[in-house]
Amino acid sequence: MSVVKINVLTVPAEARERLEQRFANRAGAVESSDGFEWFELLRPVEGTDDYLVYTRWRSEADFQAWQDGQDFARGHAQARSDAGGQGPAATGSTVWSFEVVTQASPTA
Secondary structure, three states: OOEEEEEEEEOOHHHHHHHHHHHHHOOOOOOOOOOEEEEEEEOOOOOOOOEEEEEEEOOHHHHHHHHOOHHHHHHHHHHHHOOOOOOOOOOEEEEEEEEOOOOOOOOO
16 A cells, blocks of 8 residues: 655745755656655645645655665755755655555546
8 A cells, every 4th residue: 555755844935946946956866766656846825835745655664765765865964954055945844644545547
């Protein structure tokens, strides 16, 4: 059964573009991980000011293996140190976890 992890990011208005650029530049950082199924960065439009980072995994074990791995550590260390000296874009983070109970996709 697939699992979904949603990282809820609090991002000040002045850091939104920086956050989006960092995610655009991270291409490939998770896609080759065993068990990875999907990624989306969701920009708030209505109802919240928080960004959502949506990832879907084949299993909790696959997600944990990625989170405990070097790619995760390297990506988050880079965001913390930011070569431009700007530091993290988000001022807060909460992770929500879900199991996929049912799903649908477009029919042909």
